[in-house]
Amino acid sequence: MFLTDAITPSLPLSPQAGPVAAIEVGEMLSAQGTGLLHRAGVLSCLLALGILIAFATIKLTLRCWTLSKGVDHSDGGHRKRQAAPVLRVGGLALYAVFGVACLMTFFLIRSPGSEGVVNLLPLPSFFLLGSAMFWMGFMDDLYGASAVLKLLVQVLVGVGAWFSGMSIDMVTQPFQQVSLDTGGFSLVLTVFWFVVIPNLFNLTDGMDGLAGGLGLFLAVLLSAMAYTMGNGSILLICVMMIGALLAFLRFNFPPARIYMGDGGAYLIGYFVASAALVTSNKGTVTSVILAVVVALGFPILDTAVAMVRRGLSGMPVMSPDALHLHHRLQVVGLSKRKLLFLVYAAFATLSVMGFAVYFSPNYALPIVAVVLFVSSFVVLRHLGFPSDFKSVKDCMRGMLEARKHVRYAYAISQVLSQDLDRFEDPSRFWEELKAALSKLHILLPFDLLEEGEAASAREDDVLVYRLNDSLVWELRCPSPLSSRQWVRVVRCFHSVVVAAVAKWGHVPGELGIRTCQIPPDPDTSSHFPLVKGFV
Known part of the structure; x- marks a missing residue:
């Protein structure tokens, strides 16, 4: 296993220990009072630094970008409705903060006063694999890349993560806390995780502010779980990424001035996938994964519906269209900003549910599962999907x-x-x-x-x-x-x-x-033909 010498011993928990026990250990480590995690000033400075770097990078990019590549043009109102061409290289700002966050974390976890801060993150490989994911997407933004090539890179990143220790080695039954070693399936599960999560973010990036908002709520959720576990390295990186996403949303909120592009979407997806696997010790990784899956409920439902619809109708399952859930929601007549706030409310609710599942899976998981099932049924029925x-x-x-x-x-x-x-x-x-x-x-x-x-x-x-x-x-x-x-x-x-x-x-x-004699409302997408229903 390729691990750096920066890795300190993991939390003193048995594989059977649950999240509550892990939280108690995190509180024990933080109770020293002099630890890095209780230095609110440090976290505030990192948050401000993330905002500043991303803000400056985006401003510089908007002012200095002269290439014809990396520009997203309107398609006349089908899927892309921007009035003017928009840069799709906002991922550069996120990548800049990602790199600085890794560098700052490397030095801060070695600084005086950081005793007791747990580091489960292989920083060099974490940064290099994230860089590979970003540059693959960024090259796609500029020159285009085949789906096969992108899938190959994602698989290689997943394999690299497995060799680096960011892996799913153990699955815990959430109700009885019985752990099962995944054995030879560990590599398959890990690669699947690192392929699915980045692609979920990329598929979500179809509306101004959507993917950035999803990444923001996931970063907040991961930082909360990292804090309760006493995992300082992940907490520090999460705080800086929160700052980066806040600055990015300043420019990506409707009407967007810049898009994160495939590079940014893949990078945020990689960050969420890898941080989830190293936020806790191996015994509680199942609870963290379940929490992330619950928080990703909106894009998971959207992707599942889209793939079933395309597969049944005879279209390639990965072909783009304007029939995603956020497109359908625009048909009800809400402005893009109001719709975005509605989706953000859903993201926030799902994130709270995810943390509840992480904190107490025995009690929260059945309740959350029922709520998600009923909510999904109601939403799909409201959008015209068949319900009987x-x-x-x-x-x-x-x-x-x-x-x-x-x-x-x-x-x-x-x-x-x-x-x-x-x-x-x-x-x-x-x-x-x-x-x-x-x-x-x-x-x-x-x-x-x-x-x-x-x-x-x-x-x-x-x-x-x-x-x-x-x-x-x-x-x-x-x-x-x-x-x-x-x-x-x-x-x-x-x-x-x-x-x-x-x-x-x-x-x-x-x-x-x-x-057309009657143009549609310029702030909605009600022009889509027959988008209501499973078409």
């Missing part, structure tokens, strides 16, 4: 009926995406799009039909699909499929059509793409 057996059955039957059409439409859209880059003549691209629609039996709108064709057309065949804030797409889909199923098919072409309009501007009238 018949509606679930009908929904799944409809999705499976349209599945082959969706898969075919998605495959064609990928070819059109390549054509968009290759073709210089826009008329050639639009002809290819018309041919693709014809293969799917999607026809011209009413007012472009010949007199004989119009007589046999039906009004209920018409699908009006909103592309963005200013354009709608009027199509006829005279197939037995329902309008909701046709929305799934047409959605496959959404990104490539919007990109083509942005590239060439002019659209042939026979395609049915027209200017």
Whole structure:
């Protein structure tokens, strides 16, 4: 195991000791009064330092960044609605604070007066693995990276964490405090943890202030658990990361001036994943993991619903769309700021529940599980998801009926995406799009039909699909499929059509793409077509 000489002996607990016993030890260590953990001035200075470094880095980046790379442009209102291009390199500020936090922690845990402060963190490997995760995401922000390459790096980071001692070596049954050595599964569980958590943060980064707020609440939760355990190294780093995220949110709050990007999202996810494994001793790591999982309830529910929806409909499970829970919540008409405060309230509640599970899993876990189940059911039902057996059955039957059409439409859209880059003549691209629609039996709108064709057309065949804030797409889909199923098919072409309009501007009238007469509320995303329900 690659551990640094900075590691001091772990907490004097047996593997069977629970969180309450660990807290008693933490209080015993802190009760010395001269320990670093009770120097509020030190923690306050670290918090201020984190805010200052992140604030200065972001201001400098906004003023000096001149590269065309690392800039996020609007897609016309589909998934990205910013009025002007926004930098997506805010992760640089988080990484700067992360590096300084590791350096400060290295010296502070060796400073006079820090006796009794427990350090379970392999600082050099902790920093290097976090750097690998950040730079992988940052390169993706600048130049793009394949999903396979990103997954490979995440797996390697997980393996490195396992060799460094940041691993899931023991699983404790929370009700009877019976511990089970994971043995050969330790590596698999650890790698899975380091792949899932960063990707959850990256998937959450789809709305101004969302991923940063989630990271902030997780950092506060981890710092509280580290304090009760007397784990000084994690506490010091958590405090500085809290400062960094507070400064970042100053610029990321709607309307955002900078995004954290994949680099920042992966770094925060790595920080949460690794800190959770070294916050406590091996005997209580299960309680910490459960606490983090509960606090991540919102993105876990969102990701699970998205993957099931995409899988059933025939789309790749990792394909981006505008149907996440935070997109659906915007349909109710709340402004982005009000919606963000609502989500923050959910984050805060889940964090408190997570700490309760950590502090007393025997009593809190069953209650929290019931509350989460009921809350998830109520939220999903409010957003239009099927809530009874018949509606679930009908929904799944409809999705499976349209599945082959969706898969075919998605495959064609990928070819059109390549054509968009290759073709210089826009008329050639639009002809290819018309041919693709014809293969799917999607026809011209009413007012472009010949007199004989119009007589046999039906009004209920018409699908009006909103592309963005200013354009709608009027199509006829005279197939037995329902309008909701046709929305799934047409959605496959959404990104490539919007990109083509942005590239060439002019659209042939026979395609049915027209200017929208009534623009949506600029502070909401109510323009999304048929986003209510499991579509």
